Amino acid sequence: TRTTKGGSPSSGDDDGRRRLPPSPPGLPLLGHLPLLLGSLPHRRLQAMAASHGSVVLLRMGRVPTVVASSAAAAQEVMKVRDLAYASRPRLRMAERLLYGRDMAFAPYGERWRQARRVSVLHLLSHRRVLFFRRAREQEAAAMVARVSRTRAAAAAVNLNAALISYSSGIISRAALGVADVRTYGLDGGGGAAGENLTKLFDDFEALLGTVTVGELLPWLAWVDTLTGLHAKAARTSAEMDAFLERVIADHRQRRRAGRHREGGDGDDHRDFVDVLLDVNEAEHDGDDARGVLFDDDSIKGIILNMFSAATDTTYTTLVWAMAELINHPDEIRRLQDEIRAAVAGGGGVTEDHLEQLRYHRRVIKETLRLHAPVPLLLPRETTEDTELLGYRVPARTRVLVNAWAIARDPAAWERADEFLPERFADDDMKATDYLLGHHFRFVPFGAGRRGCPGVGFAAPAMELALASLLYHFDWELPAGGPSKVEMDELKGLSVRLKTTLHLTAKPWSP
Numbered sequence: 371t372r373t374t375k376g377g378s379p380s381s382g383d384d385d386g387r388r389r390l391p392p393s394p395p396g397l398p399l400l401g402h403l404p405l406l407l408g409s410l411p412h413r414r415l416q417a418m419a420a421s422h423g424s425v426v427l428l429r430m431g432r433v434p435t436v437v438a439s440s441a442a443a444a445q446e447v448m449k450v451r452d453l454a455y456a457s458r459p460r461l462r463m464a465e466r467l468l469y470g471r472d473m474a475f476a477p478y479g480e481r482w483r484q485a486r487r488v489s490v491l492h493l494l495s496h497r498r499v500l501f502f503r504r505a506r507e508q509e510a511a512a513m514v515a516r517v518s519r520t521r522a523a524a525a526a527v528n529l530n531a532a533l534i535s536y537s538s539g540i541i542s543r544a545a546l547g548v549a550d551v552r553t554y555g556l557d558g559g560g561g562a563a564g565e566n567l568t569k570l571f572d573d574f575e576a577l578l579g580t581v582t583v584g585e586l587l588p589w590l591a592w593v594d595t596l597t598g599l600h601a602k603a604a605r606t607s608a609e610m611d612a613f614l615e616r617v618i619a620d621h622r623q624r625r626r627a628g629r630h631r632e633g634g635d636g637d638d639h640r641d642f643v644d645v646l647l648d649v650n651e652a653e654h655d656g657d658d659a660r661g662v663l664f665d666d667d668s669i670k671g672i673i674l675n676m677f678s679a680a681t682d683t684t685y686t687t688l689v690w691a692m693a694e695l696i697n698h699p700d701e702i703r704r705l706q707d708e709i710r711a712a713v714a715g716g717g718g719v720t721e722d723h724l725e726q727l728r729y730h731r732r733v734i735k736e737t738l739r740l741h742a743p744v745p746l747l748l749p750r751e752t753t754e755d756t757e758l759l760g761y762r763v764p765a766r767t768r769v770l771v772n773a774w775a776i777a778r779d780p781a782a783w784e785r786a787d788e789f790l791p792e793r794f795a796d797d798d799m800k801a802t803d804y805l806l807g808h809h810f811r812f813v814p815f816g817a818g819r820r821g822c823p824g825v826g827f828a829a830p831a832m833e834l835a836l837a838s839l840l841y842h843f844d845w846e847l848p849a850g851g852p853s854k855v856e857m858d859e860l861k862g863l864s865v866r867l868k869t870t871l872h873l874t875a876k877p878w879s880p
């Protein structure tokens with residue numbers, strides 16, 4: 371592996387072109403893989419950036435990978451040269467589990483553009499997000515009731531479980547029109563097969579976050595068979611397909627009966643599956659020379675994208691927020707004062723209150739700064755030969771943006787490692803503000819063409835849940851245990867708090 375250390379990026383290479391980014395020493399064949407094994411990659415890559423600079427070239431086995439670790443580098447990837455960085459690499463597990471026809475992992479091109487357009491206009495538009503308000507408020511009320519029940523039984527509340535159920539309830543209602551995926555349990559109800567569905571979704575998420583050995587080191591591809599990875603992927607993908615077939619068949623049946631728009635209030639009551647089936651039928655009816663882009667596999671791929679993208683990120687952020695607040699008693703008190711003053715007169719938090727809760731937004735933003743749930747965003751791939759901060763980046767290079775390191779860069783943030791929500795006090799906080807790049811120092815949702823289209827969906831879901839938990843209860847760590855939450859991270863598709871957050875809840879009323 372070539373070893374360089376900085377140097378002037380624009381000074382000539384042997385062939386008179388710009389230099390490749392610097393690379394730490396690596397091993398033959400394995401490249402830099404051993405440097406990342408067994409570690410939290412965003413932390414290891416942060417350390418690498420500190421010694422080699424904010425643009426580093428690594429070889430993950432046979433895959434050249436550039437890592438961008440400063441706001442300036444992120445801005446170049448996601449804004450200045452967005453088009454050149456707008457593709458995604460082919461990831462074997464994603465391709466297999468998502469039919470090669472989803473949106474989030476699709477290469478840049480017509481199919482991705484169409485899927486993105488339909489998602490932004492019809493699934494995640496401001497209008498549709500407003501329409502799902504009832505779903506969010508019902509799920510928040512159910513979560514508060516669940517906490518009250520646990521408390522009544524004198525037990526500590528498992529906040530992870532409460533928040534997973536809240537987040538998956540919202541996306542399940544929005545995507546499938548039911549409060550619980552287990553409604554589609556393969557036995558026709560919420561019985562044992564319904565329970566298996568929860569495991570199926572867990573297995574699915576774990577596999578989606580798995581990189582096969584074979585795609586990085588083709589000569590070791592047999593290891594994936596030996597470890598049973600391929601067999602597990604085949605099994606999981608077949609079970610998930612049976613579930614989705616059932617969802618689609620059920621929706622088609624309701625459509626034939628004309629029941630999918632019902633609500634009696636003149637509103638559009640279609641869920642994501644209904645909307646995608648409408649697009650699919652319109653394409654069949656039309657005379658589209660490009661062929662049908664939204665076949666059943668595309669619908670399944672996009673629905674699975676929405677589940678994966680919405681559940682873990684939302685719940686993970688909320689757990690981190692509660693953990694930070696427990697460790698910062700002044701901040702939790704200030705936030706509760708704000709929420710309780712806004713909801714004067716009792717009755718609980720509704721979405722009408724959220725707009726006034728400015729400190730609350732700062733707390734969520736500060737949580738996302740310190741704990742981006744997807745710290746390296748989703749990998750990108752260059753579509754053509756391009757540049758990054760003056761270095762040469764060839765076509766088909768994999769590109770990671772270390773949003774986590776950028777958000778803790780002492781050159782960009784004062785007291786970068788501390789939880790200080792007031793640092794966002796100058797922002798004019800609207801929901802979409804979460805996406806604004808703060809000059810690309812704050813990019814938990816990515817940005818540009820491939821930036822997260824779900825931020826408008828995520829924002830009210832996170833805000834309502836946190837405000838509801840803090841309005842109705844006073845929270846503490848259980849007596850006799852540690853006095854602080856240990857903030858260690860657990861590696862996964864999204865990076866979570868390592869410990870399960872158990873807290874005691876004392877009801878509050880005005």
Ligand code: HEM
Nearest residue numbers: 474679680683744747748814815816817820821822824828
């Ligand atoms: C706290 C919540 C969330 C966070 C932190 C988050 C973060 C991200 C990130 C980092 C990316 C990759 C961006 C890039 O490559 O520049 C992404 C993409 C995506 N997100 Fe989110 N997300 C969240 C919630 C949601 C929700 C609620 C949905 C949908 C209901 C969603 C749907 C998607 C989709 C479909 C993509 C792929 C976009 C594409 O490739 O064109 N996300 N998200």
